[in-house]
Amino acid sequence: MARQLEDAPIEPGRIETGGMRVEGVGIRFKRNRTARRNFKDLFAGRHRRTRPGEFWALRDVSFSVTPGEAIGVVGRNGQGKSTLLKLVAQVMFPDEGKVDVVGGVAPLIEITGGFVNDLTVRDNVYLTAGLHGMSKREIDQRYAEIIEFAELEDFTETPYKHLSSGMKVRIAFAVISRLEEPIILVDEVLAVGDKAFREKCYTRIEELLAGGRTLFFVSHNERDLLRFCKRGLYLDKGALVLDAPIREVVNRYNADYGV
Amino acid sequence: MTTASLTPASRGWSPSQRYVRSLWLLTTRDLKVRYSTSFLGYFWSVLEPLVMAGIYWFVFTQIIRRDVGTEPYIVFLLCGLLPWMWFNGALSDATRAFTREAKLIRSTTIPRTIWVARLVLSKGIEFVFSIPVLVLFAIATGAALHWQAVLFLPAILLQSALTLGIGLIIAPLVVFFRDLERAVRLVLRFLFYASPIVYGLHDLEHLGLDMFAALNPLAGIISLYRAAFFPEQLDWFAVAISAGMSVVLLVVGVLLFRGSIRTVLKEI
Numbered sequence: 001m002a003r004q005l006e007d008a009p010i011e012p013g014r015i016e017t018g019g020m021r022v023e024g025v026g027i028r029f030k031r032n033r034t035a036r037r038n039f040k041d042l043f044a045g046r047h048r049r050t051r052p053g054e055f056w057a058l059r060d061v062s063f064s065v066t067p068g069e070a071i072g073v074v075g076r077n078g079q080g081k082s083t084l085l086k087l088v089a090q091v092m093f094p095d096e097g098k099v100d101v102v103g104g105v106a107p108l109i110e111i112t113g114g115f116v117n118d119l120t121v122r123d124n125v126y127l128t129a130g131l132h133g134m135s136k137r138e139i140d141q142r143y144a145e146i147i148e149f150a151e152l153e154d155f156t157e158t159p160y161k162h163l164s165s166g167m168k169v170r171i172a173f174a175v176i177s178r179l180e181e182p183i184i185l186v187d188e189v190l191a192v193g194d195k196a197f198r199e200k201c202y203t204r205i206e207e208l209l210a211g212g213r214t215l216f217f218v219s220h221n222e223r224d225l226l227r228f229c230k231r232g233l234y235l236d237k238g239a240l241v242l243d244a245p246i247r248e249v250v251n252r253y254n255a256d257y258g259v
Numbered sequence: 260m261t262t263a264s265l266t267p268a269s270r271g272w273s274p275s276q277r278y279v280r281s282l283w284l285l286t287t288r289d290l291k292v293r294y295s296t297s298f299l300g301y302f303w304s305v306l307e308p309l310v311m312a313g314i315y316w317f318v319f320t321q322i323i324r325r326d327v328g329t330e331p332y333i334v335f336l337l338c339g340l341l342p343w344m345w346f347n348g349a350l351s352d353a354t355r356a357f358t359r360e361a362k363l364i365r366s367t368t369i370p371r372t373i374w375v376a377r378l379v380l381s382k383g384i385e386f387v388f389s390i391p392v393l394v395l396f397a398i399a400t401g402a403a404l405h406w407q408a409v410l411f412l413p414a415i416l417l418q419s420a421l422t423l424g425i426g427l428i429i430a431p432l433v434v435f436f437r438d439l440e441r442a443v444r445l446v447l448r449f450l451f452y453a454s455p456i457v458y459g460l461h462d463l464e465h466l467g468l469d470m471f472a473a474l475n476p477l478a479g480i481i482s483l484y485r486a487a488f489f490p491e492q493l494d495w496f497a498v499a500i501s502a503g504m505s506v507v508l509l510v511v512g513v514l515l516f517r518g519s520i521r522t523v524l525k526e527i
Contacts, residue, residue, distance in 0.1 A: 029525060090368050093521045105368070113362030116288060118296045123288075130284045131367050133272065 017103040018067030018182035018214045020088065025097035026059040027083060057083045061097070061240045063233065067182065070215040072229030072246050074253050079235045081218045085109060085185050088216060104133060104181035111172035117161035121152055121171060124160050128175050142178050149204070150174035151197075170197055177204050183214045202227070222250055274370075281369040285377040290384065304388040308344055312337050312392075315457060327458035329489050331400035337393045338485045339456035342414070345386035346422055346477065347447050352378045353426035354433045354440040361527040371520050372513070375426040379419055387415075397488060407486035407493060414483035421476050421505040427512030431519040434526050455481055460494050473497040476504040 015021055031053050058080040065071060073081045086092040087099050089107040114128045125146055129139045147153055150170040155163065163171070177184070186205065205228060209215055219225050225232070225246055232249025234242040242252055272280070294300040316333045319325045328335045356374045357364060364374060397404065433439045454477040455462075463469040472478055479494065479501030486493040 027525070086365070089366075091365050092524050095521075107366055110362050110366045113366045116292060118292045119288070123291065127284060127288055131281055131363075131369060133277065135272075 015064075015100055015102045016067050018212070019065055019103075020099070020101040020183070020214075021064040022088070022100075023062050023098045025061045025087060025094045025099060026056055027087065027092070027094045027096075028054045028056045031055055056238050058087075058094075058235075058238045061235075063240065063243050065214060067103075067214055068209075068212045069231060070209055070229045071217065072225040072232045072249070073216065073218045073235065074225065074232055074249050075235035076257060080238050081235055082109070082187055084233075084235065085187050085216060085218055088183075089185055101183065103183055104179070105183045105185060106132070106176050106179035106181040107185045108173065108176050109185060109187040111176050112168050115160050115168065115172060118159055120157050120159055121147075121163070122156045125171070125175055128172075129179070132176070132179050132181075134179065138180075146171075146174045146178055149178075149200070166194060166197070173201055173204075177201070177208065182212075183216070184208055185216045187218045188220070222254075225250060278370055278373065282373050282376055282380060285373060286380045286384065289377065289381040301388065304385045305392050308337070308341050308389050309392055311344070312340055312396075315340070319457060327462040329459065329492070331396075331402050333396050334393065334400055334402045334488050335459070335485065336457065337396060338488065339454070339481045341386055341389050341393060342418060342481060342484055343451065343454065343456050343477070344389075345382045346418065347451070348385070349379045349382040349422045350425060350429060350447060351444060352382070353429045354443050356426070356430040357434050357523060357527050364524070364527060371524075372427065372516060375430050375516075376423060379422045379426060383415070383419060383422075402488045404487060405490050407490050410483045410486050410493070414480050417483070417501055417505050418480050420509045421480065421501070424505060424508030424510075424512035427516040428508070431516055431523045434523050450475075450477070454478060459485070459489075459492055460497060461492070473500055476501040476508070 061080075061084065073084060075081050083092070085107075086109065087094055088101060089105050089109060090099065090101060091107070091109075093099075114131060115124045116127065119127065122143075125143065126136070126139055129142075129146075130136070134142075147156060150167070150173075152163075152167060152171055155167070160168070160171075184205070202224075205215065209228065215228060217225065217228055229246045232242070232244060232246040233240060234244075234249045234253055236256070242249055244252075293303070297303060299306065312333060315336055319328075319336075320332050325332070353375055356378060360374060364371070396402075429439065429443055433443075453472070454475055455472065460469055460472060460478050460482060463472050473494065473496060479497035479499070482492050482494045482497050483501075
């Protein structure tokens, strides 16, 4: 019952909160950083043609997501998985096509990025949650919960730089996963951290799913994909090759790149 | 614990509210880091212009026989030097606006102009914090304060617009042309002497350069600041040019920033 792309028409109309529609999306990058630049590159608009030294990381990708769906993105390294997530998170814009996401996104991508080394754990929690749109009162209400989840009760006044790398990921995950946004994006952040904490994160993701969140999950781990996701998107060479139930997608991936 | 209610945290914030809030969060973060990591904290905002003013005062009043500027020279100098430090600090930081915060920019969706605006704001706040230095010297030297002191407000406004406009032009360009980072520093050093900071606009009259110097948008802005203690320094022609150029540069900055942000986000 694989829905091949070309015959999956995208029905027009309103998208509900937590849903999204990606239509004919493409994005291209420079192949090497030192390629000569000129002022025209700077305003590189939406031309369909590929210029020399550029490649399409994603091309003609279309799908739509209804609120509450759990989607696993599968593909080898460098096939556009993370780029797709960034487009959905709207921290990058496509060169062609359209990405419509209704409702806020809690991006578990580069989660430790917003943390400042010289500030305390407490200041960092307020800063990061604030930048993701939480009001001070909302943070006040969730603060204890966040710290408890990260198991950092004794370190709230410690400068962030003095935390261990595991602790850093813990506090970052604790903050972002408390954002109350209808869409969550997870990009293999959980590869770090010890087993017990990873299990705790997974439990948290399951809670969020049970609460009706939409999940976008990028992983190479078959077990995790099957555990969380119902539907799979298989990306290969920048194209969406298969959009089908996760089991089918994982089988196809294994068949293509035999494990 | 299950959170069944789907209430996006950002709900209830209008875009402009969210802009102001994010801008404020990042600005206070900068100041907090600056003040909490150093022993002297706030006093750095005062110490830096103080030492600079001390040096220039010594060179220009004790060593070199100077026939430019007005007495008391230290007050005259600070009126130009303090705004210059704001301008200079914000623009040198703007060259690294994207590179220094790349990770955070790649993970949040706040309006991107904030990455430049926060630099203008935090350096502007430090400028305001350093005004007591000026007041102190004005009292010590007995400089008379005139009603033109109210012109500080339009001066601050104009300088914010000008600095933001130039910052919005520089920040994305540096991502593509890394050399610009050093070029900007060089231009700023040149601009320090090309602007009426250690001298006044009128001191250029006998060289026939005063009209030319008025084309520098900083000239009008500094003349507004100086009018508080030296009303004769006020030059409305230069102010009009400053205002016009600030608006034009801000518009150009916003357009260039908007047009290039898509590519910038891919590059960082």
